[in-house]
Amino acid sequence: MTNPQTLSEIGDTGTRVPHWYALYTNPRHEKVVARQLKERCVENFLPLYRTWHRWKDRRKQVELALFPGYVFVRIQEQNKLRVLKVPGAVNLVSFNGKLAALPEPEIEALRNALDNEVCAEPCPYLRVIRKVRVILGPMARAEGILSRKKDKSRVVISVEVLMRSVSLEIDGMDLEPV
Secondary structure, X not given: XXXXXXHHHEOOOXXXXXXXXXXXXXXXXXXXXXXXXXXXXXXXXXXXXXXXXXXXXXXXXXXXXOXXXXXXXXXXXXXXXXXXXXXXXXXXXXEOOEEOEEOHHHHHHHHHHHHOOOOEEEEOOOOOOOEEEEOOOOOOOOEEEEEEEOOEEEEEEEEOOOOEEEEEEOOHHHEEEO
């Protein structure tokens, strides 16, 4: 009898299916690492958000990583050395020596939200208080935690593996309790 976990990881052609993993980077090297991964034809995703920074002489809008210190890579597990050779890459997130795969729906929901210019910003990691599911819009089928900021509804999507969260602005009518 075949192990069910093995079946889910093996594609139609008998090859291993790539999964999303979190690549830990040197501090403030996320953009450089993402660019180098792209140059090496490694599928990656660096979620960014815009914010205003103020210096003594000026004020400027900058793009920062939503998950500071991390770039998401989609690879087959046996290709991890190729990713770790990139300058600025530190390690892939793992537990007990096994790579920790990230749920595909969470990555796709985050990617869809940012592609559709949903307002996003980092926030403290939250444990489940009131879990909701998005039923309409670019974040449809994503699950998160309902929160409020001023008069706006926000859904906090937490990446359990990283113990990090992102807050996304969303219309309260597009939510249903889970």
